[in-house]
Amino acid sequence: MENQKRLFKDEEILEWITSLTEEDLETVHKKSLVPFYDQVFVEGKGVYLKDHTGKEFLDCTSQAWTSNIGFANPDVAYAVSEQVKRLTHVRYGFPTIPRIKFIHKLASITPEGMTKIAVNAMGGGAAIEAALKLTMINKPGAETFYSYTRGYHGSSLATMTLASRFAGVTRFRPWGFDRVSKIPFPYCYRCPVGQENEKSCKLECLELAKHLIEYGSLDKVAGILMEPIQGPGGHIPAPKRYMKELRKWTDKNNIFLIWDESQLLTRIGYWFSSEYFDGVKPDITCLTKAIGGGLPMGVTIARKDLIGFNSAEEHSTFGANPLMFASGLVFLNYVERANLLENTRKQGMYITKKLQKLMEESEYIGDVRCPGLMIGIELVMDRESKKPANTLVTDLIEIAKDEFGVIFGTSAPISSDSGSLYRNIVKIKPPLTITQEDSDHILDVFEKALEEAVDYL
Ligand SMILES: Cc1ncc(COP(=O)(O)O)c(C=O)c1O
The missing domain is CATH 3.40.640.10 (Type I PLP-dependent aspartate aminotransferase-like (Major domain))
Structure with missing residues (x-):
């Protein structure tokens, strides 16, 4: 068997897959049958993602809760x-x-x-x-x-x-x-x-x-x-x-x-x-x-x-x-x-316990759910009424991303009377490779973003 001949230079192919103009993005928005965001992720390493503007994010969504062994895992590569x-x-x-x-x-x-x-x-x-x-x-x-x-x-x-x-x-x-x-x-x-x-x-x-x-x-x-x-x-x-x-x-x-x-x-x-x-x-x-x-x-x-x-x-x-x-x-x-199951239980327990402690101080945290690094925090307007705090969640997520470079996820367990959905859960589901330092950083950002979002209420 013989190798097929290469038709393109490396640089040509790299240009296709790594360079982007605003015009490319706009055109594809118009041509796509499905909607997508304006942010283009171009690289990932471990728990971090980088977008086309060069900004880096610690991603607590693992992109649809998927990249459990880290983004662009080198052994997978x-x-x-x-x-x-x-x-x-x-x-x-x-x-x-x-x-x-x-x-x-x-x-x-x-x-x-x-x-x-x-x-x-x-x-x-x-x-x-x-x-x-x-x-x-x-x-x-x-x-x-x-x-x-x-x-x-x-x-x-x-x-x-x-x-x-x-x-x-x-x-x-x-x-x-x-x-x-x-x-x-x-x-x-x-x-x-x-x-x-x-x-x-x-x-x-x-x-x-x-x-x-x-x-x-x-x-x-x-x-x-x-x-x-x-x-x-x-x-x-x-x-x-x-x-x-x-x-x-x-x-x-x-x-x-x-x-x-x-x-x-x-x-x-x-x-x-x-x-x-x-x-x-x-x-x-x-x-x-x-x-x-x-x-x-x-x-x-x-x-x-x-x-x-x-x-x-x-x-x-x-x-x-x-x-x-x-x-x-x-x-x-x-x-x-990499002993990831043990790390997942350890980091998951650490984050969950700290969040439960924070719940004692904040009326807005209605429930903290786990196990492992499948962590969900249900935000409410107050513990008594359990009224879903969806704008609080939306603001918290935006602040965490834009000001602190941490991406949290969300989901929607409750239907409103009009049939739309309340998105009042913040999800913390990073790659399972996170370190103690990452966990502390996530907790710190969650607390700060919650505090700021409460001010907007
Ligand atoms: C619980 C659950 N089941 C099934 C699916 C569907 O998987 P896929 O999108 O790969 O078809 C998803 C995807 O988000 C999911 O979260």
């Missing part, structure tokens, strides 16, 4: 650049060395008995759709699914149907709705059934969910899809005892429990959520975001006794991309070698 020189694409049915090694490695860390794996290059939505298909294969005749209020599972038609009331979903409402119903998520800070404290709670929301399923579904129920710790819906961990009881009930009623762990893998300080939930396991789980080491990837993991797909049921043109497998393989090994 090496693996991908070596693989790209060898082979960049094969048809889905063909294994490659990175694919074989990736699946092997992943299967060695999955929860016990969950060792059947399908991988795609399209991300979480596709992984969740694969989980639904797999459920239907294994439960012939059962086609009804339940998912949770405040849930989010992607932007494909099927996953939008499974999602809750997020902007955009409603325009596609009629599609698939006869197959999917919603049950209430156990959001303890704003309990859906009016419980006020944990001690008196008898999991009434679970009783309501069971009632809705038992009496409300017209067809045989195939499965329940849930984010065990909701991300986009407001950083809400389901209580551990809820999960235990739900698992018991779904087992008894022969209903599949499908988890969407898209945001959770490693971010919560464990590989898989079942470790956090004291061993409770789903039948199928879905991953995306961090698992690809920064490249696109979605993964569906199932109980080893389940029947798999035939070759027509689950495949896509780019689904076996060797670059993504090389990158994902580095991700799995990097987390272990």
